[in-house]
Amino acid sequence: MSKSSISEPTRGFKWIAAILVAFYSLVTIMPLLWIVATGFKSSADSIAYPPKITFQPSLEGYVNLFTTQTRQTKEFMAANPPKNWYEEIVHSKGMVIAGPSRFGERFLNSTIIGFGSTFLSVLLGTMAAYAFSRFRVPLKDDLLFFILSTRMMPPIAVAIPIFLMFRAVGLSDTHAGMILLYTAVNLSLSVWLLKGFIDEIPREYEEAALIDGYTRFQAFYKVVLPQAATGIASTAIFCLIFAWNEYAFAVLLTSGTAQTAPPFIPTIIGVAGQDWPAMAAGATIFLLPVMVFTILLRRHLLRGITFGAVRK
């Protein structure tokens, strides 16, 4: 930008703006840093007053998160010395590990349901978006609006009949049921986003391919798909994040086999009162992938969260 540009603010003002924004971002990230830190505290440190900023790091929270423990007699403890580092942590509290906790299972469920529904909603979404973008579809605008409007309903409102429906066809608390449900919820996002991305690909490429003797379908997957790869990838990440974070349907429709992590994490309770380090460890493991994706996605973030309404 040239120096003479009038809209350029003065240097002093830039400094003030930078300091204010930096201050806000530090305030905003404090809670997140605090949770990550709490995950590495011992239970005594986590409830210390005043809150501890420096502390002896401990993996107690993570061990508690992944295991279930029971109290044992002194004789039993003496007869069974700890075999490795995590057993030692548990032993030092006068407990032994009884087995793995449910957290791993719930985390795996989140992964299966997340990826399954993402794959389906992106696959179907790409197809529908291509058709909406390139062909004259009767009632196109109405159909697109109908697809978007499915997102306006409060999840609890739809949950009642879905609960009944799943119970009737035996889909309650199954992976397939949750994948189907999340696919349906994500379809509106994926169709709208991908239509925007495909609209941006010039039609000339496909027309050239059609003249070269490609069929429409070949032109679609050999010409359009590679061009839309970035758009498809970012749409997929948005769908994945949604399915990963979803709570309302998960808590109402799953209870055991297909329960995902969000309804599970708040139920992590220690043996003596709330086990904050274990809860924080669970939150850290669960939230970290999303933070990484957010940073990777930052260029497309705006587009994703507004269903493609704001592009920039």
Next chain:
Amino acid sequence: MANGIIERAAKLTPAPFARKIKGLSDRAIAWIFITPTIIILLAVNIFPLIWTIWLSFTNFKANRPNADVKWIGLRNYERILTDSDIWLTMQATAHFLIWTLVLQVLIGFALAWLINQKFKGNDLWTTIIVLPMMLSPAVVGNFWTFLYQPQIGLFNYVFAFLTQSDPTSFSMIGDVALAPWSIVIVDTWMWTPFVMLICLAGLRSIPDYIYEAAECDRASKWRQFWTITVPMVLPFLMLAVLFRGIENFKMFDLVVQLTGGGPGSTTELTSINLKREAFEKWRTGYSSAYAIILFVTVFGLASIYVKALNKVKER
């Protein structure tokens, strides 16, 4: 053999005909591509919606599927609209909705305006600011209960330190007066970046030459701000308010984990209240009517709002 002939025919015919010979017609492809999406949405969204409408006229209870289902007409709707408890939850929702929108618009716009001053390193700060936005609301609500703990919580400690009060003297989620604010604070922390990002896009869409022209006319900076910046960002801001408004009207996960609707029912937003009626009291017919009322409200408000938004855009 046959393939070769078709190939040659395809090459000789003009493009639109060639398509009909080779592979499926465009129209067939269009329908094949759209149908699965429509079927899934019909099955998982529209069919349940119709079912809800039907249930809302009955006294069905999902925990007693074999009991007699009676058609009771509009009685459910009547009962809801005259129930004073529901008006209380509507008030709680309105408080939450209005304050989150006001705070997020003010802070989000201010941040966007500051970031748009193009200082060095603004990319880094922006990335940090947007982090809370994509996180799981339920997990966020859960860990904020820890930050809000009266003695050990970070929030209470910092707040008490700044105001020189006793951190054990107040409980954000336990106090009837403070609880409605505790959910406003967390939602604002989480979603201000959303408004900020949209405002930033708006600010960046204003071409420099408009300011230059204003400068030539000797308009003051203050005047430029109110006559150029604000009106040009307004459509973006209104879009942000639409998204946040719909989302917060439906708000469930964050608040249910943070306060569970308590203490008493001070933070019992409509979705939480609805969940209680539907999945704890199992008044399925009644809550179906409730769900329909909510849906019609969101839909109605949103469409009025979109009309206003379009008017602003046209100006």
